[in-house]
């Protein structure tokens with residue numbers, strides 16, 4: 001039997017209060033994930049929690065082993081992933097405390113491994129073929145619906161849709177970059193939503209991003225620009241209700257064996273060359 005069917009990649013605030021948590025370490029052909037997996041039960045569902053930045057937040061966004069993280073989750077049985085993250089708002093109306101569930105993604109990262117299908121042999125000798133997954137709609141429509149309904153159920157009106165632009169970091173944007181992002185019509189800016197989403201798709205996992213706006217990005221602000229202290233302060237103010245929304249979303253997700261979304265058919269017609277866990 002699988003250890004978990006739903007994965008949550010977020011901070012320790014999302015699992016540390018659960019009564020009964022089992023910590024397991026998982027190794028992958030791509031190295032170690034950010035931390036142990038923490039297995040627990042939420043609303044009768046088996047959930048695997050993974051601290052994205054590791055315990056104590058020691059991994060900056062560009063050093064997270066995204067491939068190992070998603071592979072580890074799949075290897076314990078996870079088929080649906082919720083990925084909450086902190087972002088900057090690119091429009092004045094998306095102020096701190098806004099919950100936006102994006103439906104599109106722009107990749108502005110520069111140096112991250114973002115495919116499992118790179119033709120390089122795995123330790124077991126198998127060789128991944130070249131595979132081009134469809135990514136026109138990067139997020140799971142079922143997961144998005146569950147997240148939006150969960151947020152509304154907690155009287156937290158979410159923004160339904162928008163574009164998350166993911167930058168390499170770890171620095172924040174310049175004012176010119178931020179103004180350019182906003183001028184493109186993009187909604188929020190973060191540092192971790194990619195390649196998390198595409199790697200989930202490559203593994204046939206459902207992936208839903210829940211972005212919490214912690215600050216207005218540099219181009220939309222007249223002050224000093226984004227500070228890390230401000231990000232942490234706003235995140236701390238909202239972590240409780242974000243956790244409630246996440247847990248309600250977990251409860252509302254379909255049984256993983258009954259998925260009928262586009263994510264399931266990501267490999268249709270492709271010979272992968274490797275065995276997925």
Ligand SMILES: [Zn+2]
Pocket residue numbers: 140141142143205206207259261262263264
């Ligand atoms: Zn899906």
